[in-house]
Amino acid sequence: MSLYAPNPILDSRTFIPDVEAHVWGDGRIYLYGSMDHQGEKYFCSDVHHVYSSEDLTHWTDHGVVFSIADSTWAKDCGVLYAPDCAYRDGWYYLYYCVPDGRCGVAKSQSPTGPFEDVGQIKGVQGIDPAAFIDDDGQAYLYWGQLTWCHVAKLKDNMVEIEEDTITTPLTVEEHEFHEGSSVKKINGKYYYLFADTHRHGDPNRPDGRPSCLGYAVSDHPMSGFKYGGIIIDNFGCDPKVWNNHGSMECFNGQWYVFYHRSTHGTEFSRHVCIEPIYFNEDGSISEVMQTTSGAGDPIPATTLLEAHRACEMTGHVRIAGDCDSLHNLSLTEIYDGDTATYRYFAFNGETTFSIRMKNDAVCRVELYLDGRYLADFRVATAEAYTATTANIPTVTGIHALTLKFFGDFTAASVEEFSFA
Numbered sequence: 001m002s003l004y005a006p007n008p009i010l011d012s013r014t015f016i017p018d019v020e021a022h023v024w025g026d027g028r029i030y031l032y033g034s035m036d037h038q039g040e041k042y043f044c045s046d047v048h049h050v051y052s053s054e055d056l057t058h059w060t061d062h063g064v065v066f067s068i069a070d071s072t073w074a075k076d077c078g079v080l081y082a083p084d085c086a087y088r089d090g091w092y093y094l095y096y097c098v099p100d101g102r103c104g105v106a107k108s109q110s111p112t113g114p115f116e117d118v119g120q121i122k123g124v125q126g127i128d129p130a131a132f133i134d135d136d137g138q139a140y141l142y143w144g145q146l147t148w149c150h151v152a153k154l155k156d157n158m159v160e161i162e163e164d165t166i167t168t169p170l171t172v173e174e175h176e177f178h179e180g181s182s183v184k185k186i187n188g189k190y191y192y193l194f195a196d197t198h199r200h201g202d203p204n205r206p207d208g209r210p211s212c213l214g215y216a217v218s219d220h221p222m223s224g225f226k227y228g229g230i231i232i233d234n235f236g237c238d239p240k241v242w243n244n245h246g247s248m249e250c251f252n253g254q255w256y257v258f259y260h261r262s263t264h265g266t267e268f269s270r271h272v273c274i275e276p277i278y279f280n281e282d283g284s285i286s287e288v289m290q291t292t293s294g295a296g297d298p299i300p301a302t303t304l305l306e307a308h309r310a311c312e313m314t315g316h317v318r319i320a321g322d323c324d325s326l327h328n329l330s331l332t333e334i335y336d337g338d339t340a341t342y343r344y345f346a347f348n349g350e351t352t353f354s355i356r357m358k359n360d361a362v363c364r365v366e367l368y369l370d371g372r373y374l375a376d377f378r379v380a381t382a383e384a385y386t387a388t389t390a391n392i393p394t395v396t397g398i399h400a401l402t403l404k405f406f407g408d409f410t411a412a413s414v415e416e417f418s419f420a
Contacts, residue, residue: 065113
């Protein structure tokens, strides 16, 4: 049976960025992340949810597990930034932070909370706390943004750090670290995942974006990290995409990278996505591309696919809210020459393509498979979503699909499409 687990992995109304994934041993995978509000132009909100799954396809929302109102010391901050979670001796510890860089910890006897606040962590100043427990039982806390990151040993109580152990494991100069720490131990090596500015410039420059997830590797959890490369780059998911933040986790024998994509032509409204990743013999990780199929098998071409699952776009087009769409979101604000790409489809002799569009002028749509021209057709003007079906050459095999749009329209959107 094929696995259908397309990106984004949660429903179209749920915007969870900054995800840290954990497998606690009960056969499920748990996601701890921030929560954005659809269409709002600011990062995060005042609550944390936990999501879990036993198959990477069906996800359970365990509701609000912690809110800023539950904090005993930061109620006035209004917003919770990226969290992480760690387990020790029957307790789950939720490490959270607020925009001014202060961090705190809450705990629960369940991985899905509710979490009761313990208080602020003295000596920690910097967002995106990440917790890691080594094989010998020693726990570490990582945090920081922009110009530095820090790590310190956690005391056995998991709520205090040993302040005299604070060191700087990564730097902007050597690693182009921006934010978003996440650490895992894999085959005896320590892998540090972070938002990386190698590819799109200095974050202090107007054109610089930390849209990559890069990694560094060391033989020690607190020092000696050597830059390894980029695992995934979310550039192209939205014309205004800014950052990336995620984690790696092994589930049912396969490693995955968790990351987010922004929507609505903004840096915000970010969806969580997954891609399988692979380690080379030397311990390096091969970079992967953003896909629509995500953790699952290639999508059967006969699937009626929501257009908002595009993994890369060029031009003005973006994924945004659409009250006329059954899916809440659509591929919208399309201009002449814009493109949208979907990876990957499994074809089995299909000969027609059907698309539902609304557009205020005639649109010509060109189809490309793996960058090679396949067919083109015209879509008539339509005030409401209307289906257009066109004949195409017979297609077999696994391919990436790109849609390219041409016309004098000032408003064009795509709701869904399929092959037959």
